[in-house]
Amino acid sequence: MDEALVIAAHGSHLNAESSTPTYDHADTIRATGAFGEVRESFWKEEPSFREALRTVDADEVYLVPLFISEGYFTEQVIPREFRLEDWDPELWDSDGTSATNATLAAEDTDQTVHYCGPVGTHDSMSDVIVQRAESVTGDPDVGEGFGLAVVGHGTERNENSAKAIQYHADRIEERGRFDEVQSLFMDEDPEVDDVADYFESDDIVVVPLFIADGFHTQEDIPEDMGLTDDYRTGYDVPTTVEGHDIWYAGAVGTEPLMADVVLERAADAGADVSSAIEQVREETGGAKPATGD
Amino acid sequence: MDGEYVDALVATAPDGIAFDDLHVAHNGGGYTFQTPNVDHSGIDEETLRTVAAESPHVRNWYFWHATAPQKADRWAFLRWLEDAEQRDVAERYDALADGIAATWGELHLSVTLSDGERTYSIRHRADADVGTSALAAHDDPLDAREIAKHDDDGGYRPLKTAPSLQTGWTFPELSASEFVTTVDAFYPATVANWHREREGELDVTHWRDTVDRQTGIYGVVKTWDRGDGYEHVNWVAEACCDDSQCLKRREWQYDEETDLDVDGGSGEFPCREPCSLVIAGARQWTKIEGETSQTYEFELTPSEKEQIEDIIDAVADGEADDIREADIYEGANRYRTRFLRAKLFDDEGNLGGVETEQ
Numbered sequence A: 001m002d003e004a005l006v007i008a009a010h011g012s013h014l015n016a017e018s019s020t021p022t023y024d025h026a027d028t029i030r031a032t033g034a035f036g037e038v039r040e041s042f043w044k045e046e047p048s049f050r051e052a053l054r055t056v057d058a059d060e061v062y063l064v065p066l067f068i069s070e071g072y073f074t075e076q077v078i079p080r081e082f083r084l085e086d087w088d089p090e091l092w093d094s095d096g097t098s099a100t101n102a103t104l105a106a107e108d109t110d111q112t113v114h115y116c117g118p119v120g121t122h123d124s125m126s127d128v129i130v131q132r133a134e135s136v137t138g139d140p141d142v143g144e145g146f147g148l149a150v151v152g153h154g155t156e157r158n159e160n161s162a163k164a165i166q167y168h169a170d171r172i173e174e175r176g177r178f179d180e181v182q183s184l185f186m187d188e189d190p191e192v193d194d195v196a197d198y199f200e201s202d203d204i205v206v207v208p209l210f211i212a213d214g215f216h217t218q219e220d221i222p223e224d225m226g227l228t229d230d231y232r233t234g235y236d237v238p239t240t241v242e243g244h245d246i247w248y249a250g251a252v253g254t255e256p257l258m259a260d261v262v263l264e265r266a267a268d269a270g271a272d273v274s275s276a277i278e279q280v281r282e283e284t285g286g287a288k289p290a291t292g293d
Numbered sequence B: 001m002d003g004e005y006v007d008a009l010v011a012t013a014p015d016g017i018a019f020d021d022l023h024v025a026h027n028g029g030g031y032t033f034q035t036p037n038v039d040h041s042g043i044d045e046e047t048l049r050t051v052a053a054e055s056p057h058v059r060n061w062y063f064w065h066a067t068a069p070q071k072a073d074r075w076a077f078l079r080w081l082e083d084a085e086q087r088d089v090a091e092r093y094d095a096l097a098d099g100i101a102a103t104w105g106e107l108h109l110s111v112t113l114s115d116g117e118r119t120y121s122i123r124h125r126a127d128a129d130v131g132t133s134a135l136a137a138h139d140d141p142l143d144a145r146e147i148a149k150h151d152d153d154g155g156y157r158p159l160k161t162a163p164s165l166q167t168g169w170t171f172p173e174l175s176a177s178e179f180v181t182t183v184d185a186f187y188p189a190t191v192a193n194w195h196r197e198r199e200g201e202l203d204v205t206h207w208r209d210t211v212d213r214q215t216g217i218y219g220v221v222k223t224w225d226r227g228d229g230y231e232h233v234n235w236v237a238e239a240c241c242d243d244s245q246c247l248k249r250r251e252w253q254y255d256e257e258t259d260l261d262v263d264g265g266s267g268e269f270p271c272r273e274p275c276s277l278v279i280a281g282a283r284q285w286t287k288i289e290g291e292t293s294q295t296y297e298f299e300l301t302p303s304e305k306e307q308i309e310d311i312i313d314a315v316a317d318g319e320a321d322d323i324r325e326a327d328i329y330e331g332a333n334r335y336r337t338r339f340l341r342a343k344l345f346d347d348e349g350n351l352g353g354v355e356t357e358q
């Protein structure tokens, strides 16, 4: 029987757009035909994590969390709700940013589930961040003369959340493409409020490592950085703040190339999707510039 | 397409076919072919082909084995739609020619036969009698995800089975598998759970087990306990799971031994477990129900007491917006309510001028 891909995302009871990136990336992957079925599932929407597997025909399922960090959701909630027998976070053998995958059985459906690490800690996520910077500046070679800020929650609810931000910031910095790279946080130092203090470059691209746009990326962060006094009135990209041009990218998860990371996770777990990966990279490699309002 | 079903029949005959009153076999003496009004035996392949080409039973057999999705629940759902377990093929094909319709939540489902092929369609049941040209036509099953997101007023629908599906659209021509995919996009997992229930295999998770499993910010719901009592869960079910709020039929109870006193509803498809909205609500109730009650003293006229009851009813039943501006006879009318506030609230917004914290 065919193999299926199931994407597990957070979703929202309040925000209609929370599920949009999940649907978009699922559609991109669906169009490649790499899987017999592609199914979205949500913690807060339907199909729920509890009931997604029973809607899938395949006996073999690749389950990829569309989450940024490893921790509470990926190690407790998702395996529990999907009823993955004998799950133990040790199976991923992760230091917080190096999750792999584990093959388990689902208790209620008997399907074989290849449970993959989240998209957010996959190495190829660094490429999506860079691509997001290209999208927002409209410059495929953006880097020289630019600083890059990768923004996350901070450790308040999950200590690995900061790790994922730092991991990608370090990786991108090593590449030497941007003059400066800095991780910033919403609820701890270095804080996103002080973005201008952390860079010398005139231009700063700010990429929040979030899956979907919502309250944090559309209201909090733009206001905290001083892009606008009131998010409802919007802001320009770039906006000049304390002498720096801030190119605010919005949630990285809306970048079409994210579909590639989902596929990479499945490929690492043994899915035969190399041509789909190629196709998706080609299709999503030249995204149009995003605007902030 | 033409003739495919005949080729398939000839190819399958040696294994024997017995399905929906069609019996076909192949043995030393040739083929046998039987339906309620046709009975051939010892015929050669050419005759079999001629007989089969004209037989709705053969088209029917082919549909159910080669065209319809084979996953057991999807298959059973399509059979249910045309009442295949009750009606024989002749009766069904007659009915299909005019179209067979059924309701699934707020969906109006139908299947029609044209040129021997089944075509499926879906629209809102409130639009059942609306001309197709007046509805926005869709052909991609996944469009249902977007339609299901908002109600007719543009409000976000966090619960897919809330009875607030927007109107004005149709999927006029779907294949069997597209049809089930579309239903599943409107009402995820309802077909799977409905089928499990019919097979006696619905895995219900009751309230107690569901809340015991919660962690993180929802872990607190475990502590919402009234000793041996479960009236708080009755209230939750009455608040959230009533047919006026959710079209699933609630099958979960307090626990394995203790049924709730509230009716589960009459929906076609079951609810097997408290959903995320109910758990999110329960988290808030756990917090506010932990307070101890106090006696507040202030006076109301009988009409004012009734008016407060009217306001609560109107909000709880979602009818506050329907009360006409000048309908001063309704307690939940805006002017009436503003008058009540002007009279009974002090400058700090305290009802009856009595502070909340005493």
Ligand code: SF4
Binding pocket: B161, B240, B241, B246, B247, B248, B249, B250, B271, B272, B273, B274, B275, B276, B277, B278
């Ligand atoms: S728990 Fe209640 S509100 Fe939620 S899906 Fe079930 S019946 Fe509907």
